[in-house]
Structure formats: C-alpha cells, structure tokens
Amino acid sequence: MKTYSAKPADIVRKWYILDASEVPLGRLSTIAAQLLTGKGKPMFTHHMDCGDFVVVINSDNLVVTGKKMEDKMYYRHSQYPGGLTETSLRFEMEKDSTKVITKAIRGMLPVNKLRDGRLARLKVYAGAEHNHAAQKPQVFNLKKGAK
Numbered sequence: 001m002k003t004y005s006a007k008p009a010d011i012v013r014k015w016y017i018l019d020a021s022e023v024p025l026g027r028l029s030t031i032a033a034q035l036l037t038g039k040g041k042p043m044f045t046h047h048m049d050c051g052d053f054v055v056v057i058n059s060d061n062l063v064v065t066g067k068k069m070e071d072k073m074y075y076r077h078s079q080y081p082g083g084l085t086e087t088s089l090r091f092e093m094e095k096d097s098t099k100v101i102t103k104a105i106r107g108m109l110p111v112n113k114l115r116d117g118r119l120a121r122l123k124v125y126a127g128a129e130h131n132h133a134a135q136k137p138q139v140f141n142l143k144k145g146a147k
Contacts, residue, residue, distance in 0.1 A: 006045040013121075015053045015137035017130075021061035023142045025068075025104055031142060032056065033108035036118040049114045055132055056124045059097040064089065074103075098124040 016035055020028055038044050038051035064072070072089040092100050101124050109115050123132065 004043070004045075006043045006048045006050050008048070010043060011048065011050045013052050015055065015132060015135045016140040017137045018054060018056045018140050018142060019058050020056055020101060021058040021063060024063050024065050025101070028056070028101070028142065029104040029108045031140070032105045032122065035140070036105070036109065036121060049117050051118055051121065053121045053132075053135070053137070054123070055130050055137055056101055056122070057128050057130055058126075059101050059124055060093075060126045062093065062097060062100065069093070097126055 018028060018032055022028075023031075032054050034040060035054050036051040038049070041050060043050055069090045070088055073086045074089070074092055075084060075086050077084050089100065102119070102122065105122060106115070106119060109118055123130065
C-alpha cells in the first residue's frame with residue numbers, strides 16, 4: 001500500500017460563504033483557516049495547497065466577547081526608539097473592519113510558502129453583498145460547522 005500524495009490536477013476547489021455576524025472572531029478565524037488549508041478534505045497533503053475559496057461577509061457586524069473591543073490591542077513598531085504604536089480593536093474596526101478579519105485569519109494559517117496563496121483565496125466584505133455569485137458559493141453553517 002502506497003501513501004497518497006495529491007497532485008495539482010486532483011485539486012478541486014469549492015467556494016464557501018462565512019457570515020462574520022454569527023460567531024465570535026476566533027471561531028470564525030479557525031474555521032476559515034481550516035477551509036483555506038483544506039485540512040477537512042481526505043486528499044489533504046501538507047506540501048500541496050488543496051484548500052477552498054472563502055468569502056467572509058458582514059465584517060462590519062463582527063462579534064467579539066467580553067470587553068475585547070476596548071481591551072484587545074494591535075501593536076506595530078517603526079524600528080525607531082519609542083516607535084511603538086498601539087491601537088484598539090474598536091479603532092481598527094472603525095478604520096477598516098476587513099483588515100481585522102484578514103489579520104486574524106492570517107495568524108491562524110501556518111507560516112510557510114503556501115500562506116500567501118491561501119490568503120489570496122480569502123475574500124472579505126464589509127456588508128452582505130459580494131461579487132462571487134457566479135462561482136455559486138455554498139453557505140457554511142458556522143453554528144454547527146456543517147455545510
């Protein structure tokens with residue numbers, strides 16, 4: 001018996017829609033990362049990118065628990081002395097809510113050469129409208145984890 005290894009011709013990609021207003025940010029990020037990597041597929045291979053396309057809608061209505069809107073901080077440094085800048089989740093949401101979701105999902109993906117390709121298949125929209133009706137995406141039930 002030989003070990004199965006996926007080939008580029010074997011990969012079939014589906015489209016899924018995730019609604020950010022249904023579950024908290026962390027749960028949304030882990031489910032999206034799992035769909036982007038393709039870990040739920042029986043043909044999953046570590047060195048091949050066999051994940052699916054993910055469309056996240058309603059990023060403006062993002063759900064977070066507790067006091068994370070004020071307490072969760074994002075840090076960046078300018079590489080100069082005293083150049084640490086911190087911003088809260090509420091400020092980041094007011095500025096651009098799609099970047100918050102993209103950054104959370106990026107943090108859930110493995111750090112390797114496949115990460116940029118996986119992130120390219122992630123589409124995040126602020127409202128309920130998206131441009132991917134032609135691809136016939138399936139609505140992914142986030143409450144149960146079923147399709």
